Amino acid sequence: MRNWYKKLLIGWIAGCLVLACSDSKNEPEEPVTPPKEEEKVSLEKFDDIKVYPGNQRIKVEYKYSDSRAKQCEVTWTAGSEKKSAVVAMTVSQAEKSNEFYIDNIEEGTLTFSFVAYSEDKKMNSPKWIGSPVNVYGNKYISGLKNPAITNxxxxxxxxxxxxxxSDNYKDVVRYILKYTNVNGEQKEVTSESDKAGTVTLQEFPENGKLEITTVYLPNGAIDEVKAAPTQITVNTSGEVPWELKAEMQAAASLIGWQAVDTYMKKYNFEYTEHPNNGGGKDHNDDTHIEVVEDKGLGQWVFKFNSHASGDANGNIIILDGDRGKIEDRMRNEMKSRTGDGKYHMNGNWEEWQRIEWKFKIPKGFRPTKSFTHIHQLKAQEGNNGSPLITITPRASDTNGKNSRVQVIHNGDNKDTNKGTIIDNLPLSDFEDEWIQVTSEIYYTHNGSYYIKMVRISDGKVLVEKKFTDIDMWRKGATNIRNKFGIYRSYGGKLEEDFNGKFPTSGIKDESLYLADFKIYEKNTNPNPQPHD
Structure with a gap:
């Protein structure tokens, strides 16, 4: 009986435990709730975006209605480099567009993309990708021109x-004209672009100087840009007729190059650049010029002969050189003379010259891939390296494939070179045919060049083109002389490229016929001096 209270206590504790477990099972369990993901909220899309190009910048007009957007990121690719800019933005009011500018953008055709962001950049709009635009800059501006004047x-x-x-260039909006009037006052006149309009200047002096600056605004662009100013002397006397200064035909009595040279000098031409005049160091034991009778023209003409032949083993049999040097080219040319009393034979600063002559290329004439000039306009002084203008037969391989006639221009520097300005005149249209050539040149850095070639037998015009605002001068020159004949490259250096063997460029014996030289001038420079 002594342990009854212990048994009672143990029973009571056990009952409490059973009751506690029973109560726990009957209580509902709280569900386990996973952590909430942050709701992703996007901004509204742009209603509209327009991009306008400028001078190394763009203007952006946009319509946007979501007030949560505070900034816009603009991205584009320049070359291989991805670039971006961030600008502030606001909500558009009614139908009015907002705008912003981005500066210091590279010149080129670029595509811009736009994304709007909230201030903390946690929300963004869908991307808007615009159409390509042409951002312009120094390269575009350097190519702008001022037109010449006429009438x-x-x-x-x-x-x-x-x-x-004389020309109505694309995207011109106006011209700025500056001159000194008859009272010595500086005047500036703005003339709006008008294709059919006439420009009038008051109190303009006789033969006064006029500075022209043309203002351009590319289509759809925001920034006007200007061509570099050009200054001209206005011939107030009106259209001046051409004045014949020299003419020459071949004579039947001429035998030998010395006789030809003496004869030409009477007409202020000369025949001095040929192998026979190479000081005994050239191929001087052959005939390089003849006077022959041409039945087609019914007169005597000059025949220029250029020699190049090798044997089956590649050894040189005959190879003409260049004034005593047999290195990489051969020359057989006549030219206008220079010096006192002979300025009328050549182009001088700010004067016009017209040159007329005839040539015939025999059938089978094979030009090479390198140069073969039959006519040159070339500075005598100053920057007198490459010729200003050449008429150049050329082929695409050593067998004469794609033989054609080109006209090539080289300005005073690489920025004013136009290169091949006429190409792909089939040589077959010229072969065994007399061609009448007429060229008209205005000798300035902003000059003009006109050429017309007519096949005499049927009157077909093989080419007729005029080029304005073309660099027709050389720095430091006084005379631009005219040259005719055969001047051609071996296609490489004889020793370095051909190991002293006959050139493998396809050159061979060739001939060229020339006749009827005439030189005209107008607006003659009365006192030619070296001019930059």
Whole structure:
């Protein structure tokens, strides 16, 4: 009986435990809730975006209605480099567009993308990708031109000058004209672009100087840009007729190169650049010029012969050189003379020259891939390296494939070179045919060049083109002389490229016939001097 209270205590504790477990099972369990993901909220898309190109910048007009957006990221690719800019933005009011600018953008055709962001950049709009635009800059500006003037009328009583523009260049908006009037006052006149319009200047002096600056605005662009100013002397006398300065035909009595040279000098031409005049160091034991009778023209003409032949083993049999040097080219040319009393034979600063002559290329004439010039306009002084203009037969391989006639231009520097300005005149149109050539040149850095070639037998015009605002001068020159004949490359250096063997460029014996030289001038420079 002594342990009854112990048994009672143990029973009571066990009952409490059973009751506690029973109560726990009957209580509902709280569900386990996973952590909430942060809701991703996007901004509204742009209603509209327009991009306008400028001078190394863009203007952006946009419409946007979501007030949560505070900034816009603009991205584009320049070359291989991805670039971006962030700008502030606001909500558009009603239908009005907002705008911003981005500066210091590279010149080129670029595509811009736009994304709007909230201030903390946790929300963004869908990307808007625009259409490509042409951002312009220094390269575009350097190619802008000022037109020449034409239809000049000047009244010597009231000093009113009227003229029109020779060209209507694309995207021109106006011209800025500066001159000193008859009272010595500096004048500036703005003339709006008008294709059919006539420009009038008041109190313009006789043969006064006029500075022209053309203002351009590319289509759809925001920034006007200007061509570099050009200054011209206006010939207020109106259209001046061409004045014949020299003419020459071949004579039947001429035998030997010395006789030809003496004869040509009477007409202020000369025949001095050929192998027979190479000081005994050239191929001087053959005939390089003849006078022959041409039945087609019914007169005597000059025949220029150029020699190149080798044997089956590649050894040189005959190879003409260049004034005593047999290195990489051969020359057989006549040219206009220079010096006192002979300026009328050549182009001088700010004067016009017209050159007429005839040539015939025999059938089978094979030009090479390198140069074969039959006519050159070349500075005598100053920057007198490469010729200004050449007429150049050329082929695409050593067998004469794609033989054609080109006209090539080289300006005073690489920035004004136009290169091949006429190409792909089939040589077959010229072979065994007399061609009448007429060229007209205005000798300035912003000059003009016109050429026309007519096949005499049927009157077919093989080419007729005029080039304006073309660099037709050389720094430091006084005379631009004219040259005719055969001047061609071996296609490489004889010793270095051909190991002293006959050139493998395809050159061979060739001939060229020339006749009827005439030189005209107008607006003659009365006192030619070296000019930059």
């Amino acid at each position: 000049v009328e000047w009244n010597p009583t009231n000093y009113i000058l009227n003229f029109s523009w």
